[in-house]
Amino acid sequence: MGILKELEEPPRNRDGKNEGKGETKSDGKGEGKGERRDEPLDLAELRKALGAFVTGVTVVTTLDEAGTPRGFTANSFTSVSLEPPLVLVCIAKASGSYPVFAGARGFAVNILAEDQRHVSSTFASRTADRFAVVNWAPGPAGNPVFEGAAAWLDCEMHDTHEAGDHLLLIGRIVGFESRPLPPLGYCRGAYMTFSLEQRAVAHADSHTRIGAILEWERSVLLLGAEDDGPLALPAAPRIGSTDEPESLLGMLTALGVEAQLGFLFAVFESEQGRALHVYYRGSARPMGPLASRARFFAFADIPWHRLGDEQVRKMLRRYVNERLEDRFAGGSGRPGRSGRSGQSGHAGRSGGSAPPGPKSDTR
Numbered sequence: 150m151g152i153l154k155e156l157e158e159p160p161r162n163r164d165g166k167n168e169g170k171g172e173t174k175s176d177g178k179g180e181g182k183g184e185r186r187d188e189p190l191d192l193a194e195l196r197k198a199l200g201a202f203v204t205g206v207t208v209v210t211t212l213d214e215a216g217t218p219r220g221f222t223a224n225s226f227t228s229v230s231l232e233p234p235l236v237l238v239c240i241a242k243a244s245g246s247y248p249v250f251a252g253a254r255g256f257a258v259n260i261l262a263e264d265q266r267h268v269s270s271t272f273a274s275r276t277a278d279r280f281a282v283v284n285w286a287p288g289p290a291g292n293p294v295f296e297g298a299a300a301w302l303d304c305e306m307h308d309t310h311e312a313g314d315h316l317l318l319i320g321r322i323v324g325f326e327s328r329p330l331p332p333l334g335y336c337r338g339a340y341m342t343f344s345l346e347q348r349a350v351a352h353a354d355s356h357t358r359i360g361a362i363l364e365w366e367r368s369v370l371l372l373g374a375e376d377d378g379p380l381a382l383p384a385a386p387r388i389g390s391t392d393e394p395e396s397l398l399g400m401l402t403a404l405g406v407e408a409q410l411g412f413l414f415a416v417f418e419s420e421q422g423r424a425l426h427v428y429y430r431g432s433a434r435p436m437g438p439l440a441s442r443a444r445f446f447a448f449a450d451i452p453w454h455r456l457g458d459e460q461v462r463k464m465l466r467r468y469v470n471e472r473l474e475d476r477f478a479g480g481s482g483r484p485g486r487s488g489r490s491g492q493s494g495h496a497g498r499s500g501g502s503a504p505p506g507p508k509s510d511t512r
């Protein structure tokens with residue numbers, strides 16, 4: 150919570166004394182950026198800052214009074230103490246399962262494996278029967294623990310603490326299990342899968358194609374030479390740099406797109422097994438009029454039939470579905486700037502309004 154602390158405490162000078170109002174100097178370029186401001190914090194920006202913290206993803210479960218399993222996706226999990234063994238998770242008071250967890254005798258924390266993104270999305274959604282997507286069994290403390298999770302910890306309730314709009318649930322671990330599965334990661338509103346990085350690095354050679362799913366204002370960049378002809382995601386033999394026309398970044402620059410690559414999204418072999426395709430997700434922004442073969446398509450308007458490569462089509466569908474489900478999108482995939490100039494080629498924003506943000510969650 151270093152950033153919050155910085156914002157809450159008045160800046161101190163070298164003698165450790167608070168600097169008086171009006172004495173602080175700031176050119177807005179560095180030293181003065183974290184100083185206390187009297188105006189209210191920009192919560193959207195604050196969520197973005199908090200979203201830079203890389204976490205795992207858990208589903209926290211319990212049983213309600215009727216014995217019905219309840220659960221929600223949480224990345225506010227942390228370990229607290231080994232002796233006694235305590236863990237902590239924060240639940241939003243505004244969430245539907247708050248009353249159940251606030252009065253629960255215990256809870257289990259299921260640390261998701263990287264192939265359980267759909268479990269995370271389901272337990273963060275309004276799906277009625279969330280537990281239909283997992284095989285589960287009661288853990289030693291009676292709370293639902295998931296098959297296929299990287300680890301689970303079943304806890305008795307040790308304590309609860311109110312903290313602003315959240316309640317801290319502190320559990321004492323009574324049983325746990327862990328498996329050697331790669332865990333699912335989360336940062337800046339996007340899932341991260343660590344084994345993808347390893348596969349991409351291990352297999353990268355001259356047959357590798359590096360591509361990108363680039364998002365701008367809830368639309369994706371696709372390339373195609375003809376009006377109704379085939380479309381493809383931008384891809385090249387290497388990432389390169391903006392001044393290398395043969396590379397991905399160079400090609401994007403030539404198309405008039407400023408791109409920022411984020412995390413790896415998918416790695417797969419072509420159907421003939423000859424090439425390895427490595428796809429990043431990232432954000433983009435037109436720098437001016439786009440080249441005629443480049444165009445941003447709103448999520449709702451993607452002409453799926455024109456995406457010739459089936460593997461690419463499936464991958465992009467998965468991306469769009471995840472983005473539509475993600476009510477917590479904080480940063481990744483959404484441009485940090487509002488550059489609206491040169492929108493030519495943009496396919497409109499139908500279905501592209503920003504998703505409702507969570508009441509005050511930092512996810």
Ligand SMILES: Cc1cc2nc3c(=O)[nH]c(=O)nc-3n(C[C@H](O)[C@H](O)[C@H](O)COP(=O)(O)O)c2cc1C
Nearest residue numbers: 221222223224225239240241244245246273274512
């Ligand atoms: C990656 C991720 C992490 C989340 N972490 C938390 C969390 O730590 N605490 C929380 O209250 N909600 C968190 N949420 C939001 C809840 O999962 C979401 O609001 C869920 O719908 C709550 O369900 P409920 O309203 O039925 O309780 C997170 C969502 C996602 C996608």
